[in-house]
Amino acid sequence: xxxxxxxxxxxxxxxxxxxxxxxxxxxxxxxxxxxxxxxxxxxxxxxxxxxxxxxxxxxxxxxxxxxxxxxxxxxxxxxxxxxxxxxxxxxxxxxxxxxxxxxxxxxxxxxxxxx
Amino acid sequence: xxxxxxxxxxxxxxxxxxxxxxxxxxxxxxxxxxxxxxxxxxxxxxxxxxxxxxxxxxxxxxxxxxxxxxxxxxxxxxxxxxxxxxxxxxxxxxxxxxxxxxxxxxxxxxxx
Numbered sequence: 190x191x192x193x194x195x196x197x198x199x200x201x202x203x204x205x206x207x208x209x210x211x212x213x214x215x216x217x218x219x220x221x222x223x224x225x226x227x228x229x230x231x232x233x234x235x236x237x238x239x240x241x242x243x244x245x246x247x248x249x250x251x252x253x254x255x256x257x258x259x260x261x262x263x264x265x266x267x268x269x270x271x272x273x274x275x276x277x278x279x280x281x282x283x284x285x286x287x288x289x290x291x292x293x294x295x296x297x298x299x300x301x302x303x304x
Numbered sequence: 305x306x307x308x309x310x311x312x313x314x315x316x317x318x319x320x321x322x323x324x325x326x327x328x329x330x331x332x333x334x335x336x337x338x339x340x341x342x343x344x345x346x347x348x349x350x351x352x353x354x355x356x357x358x359x360x361x362x363x364x365x366x367x368x369x370x371x372x373x374x375x376x377x378x379x380x381x382x383x384x385x386x387x388x389x390x391x392x393x394x395x396x397x398x399x400x401x402x403x404x405x406x407x408x409x410x411x412x413x414x415x416x
Contacts, residue, residue, distance in 0.1 A: 223405070231409065232407055232408060232409035233347065233395060233407040234407075235406075235407075281347075290352065290359075290360045291339065291350075291352050291360065291362075292337075292339075292347075292349065292397075293349065294346050294347040294349075295346065296345070296346040
């Protein structure tokens, strides 16, 4: 079975500052990893994904994440925060093998951008 | 870009009533899923559906829940007798491969 831990239910940064949202995973086989963003009263939008190709993954809106197998981490970063980045961010994992099991989500991190 | 369409966007129902949530998957996707998000909590897997049958289901997906693809296009989630604790956002997701999930915008279910 797989699991995801997101450290920090709330993260607050100033506009223009570095954004770092942490995600650690546990998986018995090589995982696929995803970051989703959810704006208030909206659905889930895929930011980026790791599917065993390049370990540094670039996504939309200037976000990127690096898969580090030795640390079992997939932290999300953005060099300069923008007010529009304020949202809930979810890390998710799925096993890379076959089958129709679903994504396992972390509890989410609420990103607050201070002006 | 292809989308997963969910209807209705918001449904209010009385406790004990049956509700059906509908999803139109992306046409060439093979795997279908329902997820639930209780307000302020994480997204939870309910059930996956492949080749016209349930592939996996979570502990949440008890006998009150059922899924089907009645006409080859719509993918539905039925809750037979709703409870207050069923109030949540329900997301449909479809997948062609394990790399490519697409989520719908969700149905907010309010049980009163």
